[in-house]
Each structure stands twice: as C-alpha cells, then as structure tokens.
Amino acid sequence: MSDGRETTDDVFAESFRREYRRTPLPDPGAQARIVAAVRGAAPPSRGGFRLAAWLEPRTITLRPVVVVAAAVALIAAGALLARIDSRWRLAAPPPPTMASQPLHAVQFLLVAPHASRVALVGDFNGWDAAATPMRRGAERDTWMVTVPLASGWHAYAFVLDGGRWIQDPRAPLAPPDEFGGPRSVVVVGEHGAGV
Amino acid sequence: MKADARARLTAGLEMVRGGKRMDPGRSGLLPALTAAMILAALALAGRPSIAATDPRLGARLDPETAAAVEAVIDAARDKGLPVEPLVDRALEGGSRQAPGPRIVASVRSLAADLETAREAMGAGSSPAELVAGAAAVAAGVRPDTLARLRAARPRESVVVPLVVLTDLVIRRVPIETAGAAVLAATRAHVRDRELMRLRQRIDLDIGAGAPPAKAAIVRTRNLIGTFEGPASRLPPADRPGSGP
Amino acid sequence: MSDAALVALVLAGDLGAYTPLVSRHYPSCARYARRVLGNSHDAEDVLQETFLLAYRALGRYREQDRFRAWLFRILVNQCRSHGRRRARQARRLLHDHEARDAAEPRSPDESGLDDALQAALGSLDPLLREALLLKYGEGLAYEEMARMTGASISALKMRVKRARDSIRVRLEESTHE
Numbered sequence: 369m370s371d372g373r374e375t376t377d378d379v380f381a382e383s384f385r386r387e388y389r390r391t392p393l394p395d396p397g398a399q400a401r402i403v404a405a406v407r408g409a410a411p412p413s414r415g416g417f418r419l420a421a422w423l424e425p426r427t428i429t430l431r432p433v434v435v436v437a438a439a440v441a442l443i444a445a446g447a448l449l450a451r452i453d454s455r456w457r458l459a460a461p462p463p464p465t466m467a468s469q470p471l472h473a474v475q476f477l478l479v480a481p482h483a484s485r486v487a488l489v490g491d492f493n494g495w496d497a498a499a500t501p502m503r504r505g506a507e508r509d510t511w512m513v514t515v516p517l518a519s520g521w522h523a524y525a526f527v528l529d530g531g532r533w534i535q536d537p538r539a540p541l542a543p544p545d546e547f548g549g550p551r552s553v554v555v556v557g558e559h560g561a562g563v
Numbered sequence: 564m565k566a567d568a569r570a571r572l573t574a575g576l577e578m579v580r581g582g583k584r585m586d587p588g589r590s591g592l593l594p595a596l597t598a599a600m601i602l603a604a605l606a607l608a609g610r611p612s613i614a615a616t617d618p619r620l621g622a623r624l625d626p627e628t629a630a631a632v633e634a635v636i637d638a639a640r641d642k643g644l645p646v647e648p649l650v651d652r653a654l655e656g657g658s659r660q661a662p663g664p665r666i667v668a669s670v671r672s673l674a675a676d677l678e679t680a681r682e683a684m685g686a687g688s689s690p691a692e693l694v695a696g697a698a699a700v701a702a703g704v705r706p707d708t709l710a711r712l713r714a715a716r717p718r719e720s721v722v723v724p725l726v727v728l729t730d731l732v733i734r735r736v737p738i739e740t741a742g743a744a745v746l747a748a749t750r751a752h753v754r755d756r757e758l759m760r761l762r763q764r765i766d767l768d769i770g771a772g773a774p775p776a777k778a779a780i781v782r783t784r785n786l787i788g789t790f791e792g793p794a795s796r797l798p799p800a801d802r803p804g805s806g807p
Numbered sequence: 808m809s810d811a812a813l814v815a816l817v818l819a820g821d822l823g824a825y826t827p828l829v830s831r832h833y834p835s836c837a838r839y840a841r842r843v844l845g846n847s848h849d850a851e852d853v854l855q856e857t858f859l860l861a862y863r864a865l866g867r868y869r870e871q872d873r874f875r876a877w878l879f880r881i882l883v884n885q886c887r888s889h890g891r892r893r894a895r896q897a898r899r900l901l902h903d904h905e906a907r908d909a910a911e912p913r914s915p916d917e918s919g920l921d922d923a924l925q926a927a928l929g930s931l932d933p934l935l936r937e938a939l940l941l942k943y944g945e946g947l948a949y950e951e952m953a954r955m956t957g958a959s960i961s962a963l964k965m966r967v968k969r970a971r972d973s974i975r976v977r978l979e980e981s982t983h984e
Contacts, residue, residue, distance in 0.1 A: 376975075377971075380943075380971060380975050381943055384924070384939075384943045384944070385943060385944070385946075387922065387923070387924040388838065388842065388924065388940070388943070388944040389838075391837075391838040391841055391842055391924075392841075393833075393834060393837045393838065393841075394837055394841070394847045394850060394851050394854075395847075398837075398847075398851050398854070399829065399830070399833050401851075401855065402829060402833070402854060402855050402858050402859075403825075403826050403829055405855055405858075405859060406825055406829070406858060406859060406862050407822070409859055409862060409863065410863070411822055412817060412818060412862060412863055412864070412865040412866050
C-alpha cells in the first residue's frame, strides 16, 4: 500500500469517525422508556424470579408452625446440598460455551488387561477422574466409553486404577504441559469427525 | 418514569401477585424468612451467593490461585482470545493437585501461546485452530510454520495438520523435517484422514526402531510422490541454518 | 463492574443490574441505529426491541464473548429486519394509493438526520452502509463483524471498501466547506 493511499484512508477514517461520534442521540426519555419496558418484561430464562415481587409489601396469612417447619426443612436442605454439591458439581453439564454447539458422540477405547478400573479424563470433564469411568467391552481387556464432545480440539488421558495417568497409544500427542502428565489429542466434528 | 411505563410496571406486578391483596402496611414474612434461610444454606455450603468468578475454578482451586487465574483469563478475554482452554488448563492443574503458582504459570503460558498462534495464523482462525496452534508452539514449532500452513489451506481448517505436526515433533522428528513434511502433504491437498494415517504410519515406524527423521521422510514421500526433506521443500530463505 | 459481572447479577435475580448495562451501551447502539436507519423513530423502536431481546436472551450470553459485540449482533439483526419491513411497507404503499395518502409522512427534518454524513450514508446500499458503520463508526474487528452478519471477512472488506470509495469524496467535500 502506498503512503499516499494510506493517508487518504486515514483522513477518511478520521472525518468519518468525527461525524459519527457527533450523531445526536434520541431524546433522553427514550432510554428511560427502554428501561421501563424491560422492567415489565418476563425475566431472563435462567434463574428468573421477580425481585420487585419480593420487595413489594404484601399480606400473607400463615400458621407459625408452617413457617418454622419450612425453616427447618430449608436448613436441612442446605446442609445436604453442601455435601452433595461438591461431588456432583464437576460432573455437571458441559460449560455454557459448549451447550449451544452441536455435540458428537465420540468413543474412546483402551486395551488394559491388567487394570481393575479405568477412567477417561480430559478438558471436557475438567480432568476429573471420577467423572467418566469406562466400562469393559465384550473383550475383557478392552475398556470403552462414549462421550458427547463439541467440535474441535480436545486433550485427554486415561487413569488406571485411580492413580496412573497414561496417554492413548493410538492417538496423536499433545506436548506435556506444566503438570507433566501425558496428553493425547482427539479432533472432533467438522475438523475431522473423531479422526 | 412516564405514565404509560408506570402503568406497564404496575400491570406486571399485578400479574405476579396473582390477585393477592396488597397491603403496604405489613411486611412480607415468608419472603424474608425464605431469603434468610437460603442465604444460611448457601453459607453452609461455603459458596459465594453471587458468583462473579467461574464457579468451576472456585470449586477446584484455592481462592488465591483462582483469583490469579481469573486475572490472566480476563486479560486474555479482553484480547479476544478463547477463554475456555484457559479454564480447562487451570482445572487440569487443580485435578493433578499442582501447586497454585505452577497452575497460574501454566495458564499464563497457554495464553501467550494462543496469542502467538493467532498472530501467526490470523485472527479469523477458529478457537480449535488456535488451541492446536498453541500446542504446536509449545512443542517448539515456529510461528512462521503455522503461517505457512494457514497459507496452504486458507479456507479450510488446519487443526489436523497442526495436530499431526505437533505429534511428530513430540516423537522426535526434527522440527524442520516435521514442518516440511506436513507442509508438503498439506500443499499436496492431502485430506485430514490421510494426514492422520500418515502420522500413524510414521509412529509405527518409529516404534519399530526407525530413526524419526527417516520415517517421516519415507512415509511422506510414499504418500505424495516426491519429498526429500526440509532442504528441498522450503524456499531459499529457509534453508537449514534459518530453519522453518 | 464488568459487563459479564452485571449479566451474572441479572441472572442471579438482581434485575435492576440490567439498567447500568443499558446505560453503558445505549449511546453506541443508538448512534448505530440512527445512522443505519436514518431517523430516530425507527431507531427508538429498534433499540427497544434490541434491549428487550438481549434481556430475555441473557442466559445465552457467554462470558468469553464481548458483551458489546454480543449486543451489537442483536442490534444489527434488528436493524436489518426493520429495514426489510420498512422496504416491504414502502413497496405496499407504492401500490396502495389510499394508504399512502393516509400515512404520516416521515419528515426528515423532524426525526431524521440531515447532516452531510447521513446524506452520504443514505445513498449507499443497506449492506454497504451496515459494514461501513460497523467498521469505521463502531471500530469493530472484521472477525466480530463476520460473526454478527454471517458474511465472510472478505465479503465484508469488499463492502467496506466499496462504501468508503462511494462516499469518501462526498464526505470530504462537505466537511471542508
């Protein structure tokens, strides 16, 4: 690109931006009308409860014993949640970024005749050895599991008997990271359909 | 607030109340009590009530490490880099019980590699390409090899060529040879499935005792017809000494 | 507080946290809408639809995206739909004399922009105008624009170039007056 043309583009960009920034905005009331319209709308689908409804004073008739029973039940539920949640959270559904992408069923196989249990760990399950246990195939030496994965590049490994992390002998390798363990790669979907 | 907007707001509240009698004088016992119980339950569970941090990090890492990782992730997000791989890396470190500082260092280094890959391959690259590119960079592949791969396949994904290249380098095929082989195959329009098969054959040869460089050259030549190795394939500016 | 944090608050139930999000992004959205549609009535309609749609779709916002880009995607599509509706209405009006006579004229002096920039923009094909405003007005990256519009980066670059060439001279002449 010649200097002359670049300068002309810069001049254009500058004057365009200047004029654009001076665009008068609609009257101030317009923004308030937008906020009001939003307040009248149903809340967004995730976790919606109407804050206004909770703050607005109202009369409710209840027997005190019902209130106390509800409080006790809630405390018990909270304690139970605390115990369950820390174990289940990481086997929770895939992170939000993946939920809207198409998922492909990918089967992982490992021949490990001497293992008594094998788990699959990878970037799709937070590398949690408890999240994706594999099961033995018809051939007792072979372990398998099928996992829904989003398109793209995924790193994974197998964990034998809860302790030893090994790579997939049939798959390409990813370079070891700072944590040292072996990492195998699977490419899913449009990039190569479980290649 | 304008009159029509106020009317809309009031109408909305009416719908929620479902016809309950409105009495401004009495306080709402049940909502307040329920809210207090829920907060107590959450406190028992030991979680923040409103999570501004990624809950997965908070659950797996100690607060200090989680905060440091979040900072790296925020910076990467501002640069438009994919964030999910960084979260995954942190979770991996947590799962392998690595010390906090090493986890932070690893996330930082991945973020840097992602940026290097993007500079080499262009900002139009998909997140998967950037992640594969970052892995290649981490393995020692030079950024201009990434750029050449991109040039060889401008409109299609280069994830598989990158994965194959990275694998060969890890298996000790010299970086220049591996780069030249994958570039040659890509330029010869070898498809992804064939590239993966090529990788497998080279891997088997190495496993059988062949020198990695030779395995790569021979198998690539078999696949695309002619290939002599890095010196013959790269343009003059990249002869051995300057490297791919 | 970052956009992502405000979104998290709204989704957690603090619906009032949407108001600062609106305040923060309203000016740039309003500028774009006014310039792409050419008048403030249409802009206000589109802005309201946009912020309502964004509000309802907050559960789908992903923290790794820039909120502004995510919001603009909705805005760009709303502007396009509105433009198409208006074009259909205009075509219908052309064939329906009674309706045309009865329709309130949209006087440019009242609600439209009559500066040199708008005159120049008005002469452009809608897709060219959109690309130019996103690139030069809002300063978006081509990658973001591609995601927003569904067009390829090369197509967008071509549109920006054609739009720029088309109005460059007009704009420079008028600003040096």
